[in-house]
Amino acid sequence: MKLVFLGPPGAGKGTQADVLSKKFGILHISTGDILRQAVKDKTPTGLKAQEYMNKGELVPDEIVTKITTERIQKTDAKDNFILDGFPRTIAQADDLGAFLNNNRAKIDLVLYFETSDKVAIQRLTGRRVCKACGAIFHLKNMPPKKQGTCDKCGGVLYQRTDDTEETVKNRLVVYKKQTQSLIDYYKEKGILRTVSGDLDVNELFVVMVDLFKKEGLAV
Numbered sequence: 001m002k003l004v005f006l007g008p009p010g011a012g013k014g015t016q017a018d019v020l021s022k023k024f025g026i027l028h029i030s031t032g033d034i035l036r037q038a039v040k041d042k043t044p045t046g047l048k049a050q051e052y053m054n055k056g057e058l059v060p061d062e063i064v065t066k067i068t069t070e071r072i073q074k075t076d077a078k079d080n081f082i083l084d085g086f087p088r089t090i091a092q093a094d095d096l097g098a099f100l101n102n103n104r105a106k107i108d109l110v111l112y113f114e115t116s117d118k119v120a121i122q123r124l125t126g127r128r129v130c131k132a133c134g135a136i137f138h139l140k141n142m143p144p145k146k147q148g149t150c151d152k153c154g155g156v157l158y159q160r161t162d163d164t165e166e167t168v169k170n171r172l173v174v175y176k177k178q179t180q181s182l183i184d185y186y187k188e189k190g191i192l193r194t195v196s197g198d199l200d201v202n203e204l205f206v207v208m209v210d211l212f213k214k215e216g217l218a219v
């Protein structure tokens with residue numbers, strides 16, 4: 001099945017996509033992760049994207065659409081994928097639709113993670129990531145056993161530069177200005193379903209699996 005996860009930063013899209021990917025083998029494609037890797041590798045795309053990402057602004061459509069369509073052309077994305085963080089603008093959504101149409105494919109469902117600002121801000125500003133293995137922790141919701149150290153590999157935990165309070169607030173403003181309109185866009189196409197991003201990870205996972213069954217999607 002081909003899914004799009006839509007919702008503000010901090011809605012838990014990446015976390016749920018990870019769980020679905022581990023339990024059911026559905027490919028998780030996060031444009032944020034692809035861009036962060038490009039920044040780390042100092043590729044031309046990464047160098048261009050970095051200035052936008054640090055400010056919490058959107059990276060230009062043509063860059064993000066190119067990396068996403070390249071990724072979904074690979075054979076491992078033929079039958080199943082979750083797009084997490086893409087599309088974020090109407091132009092990206094139009095280009096994705098056209099690309100899939102040309103390849104005789106389509107999005108089965110768009111899941112909108114409806115989330116309060118309070119929960120999103122609390123999740124993002126408390127998030128800590130392992131420098132070595134990428135594992136994600138939270139100062140309150142999922143603290144590491146030893147402060148500042150990854151439980152899984154012993155690596156150093158750090159705060160993403162765009163997870164500081166000021167940048168998080170800007171990311172939410174950008175979401176409302178540029179991404180929220182996709183809710184109506186996909187509602188009109190009849191493929192939008194809403195779940196609560198305020199639920200905790202396990203509760204939301206159960207809700208999602210129920211929804212997939214109800215929609216007749218195989219997981």
Ligand code: AMP
Pocket residue numbers: 009031032033035052053054056057058059060061064084085086087088089092162171
């Ligand atoms: P995320 O990890 O999804 O929160 O993305 C982190 C940052 O990557 C965003 O704040 C944007 O700067 C950039 N980014 C990720 N996906 C997109 C997208 N679809 N369009 C534009 N910028 C994006």
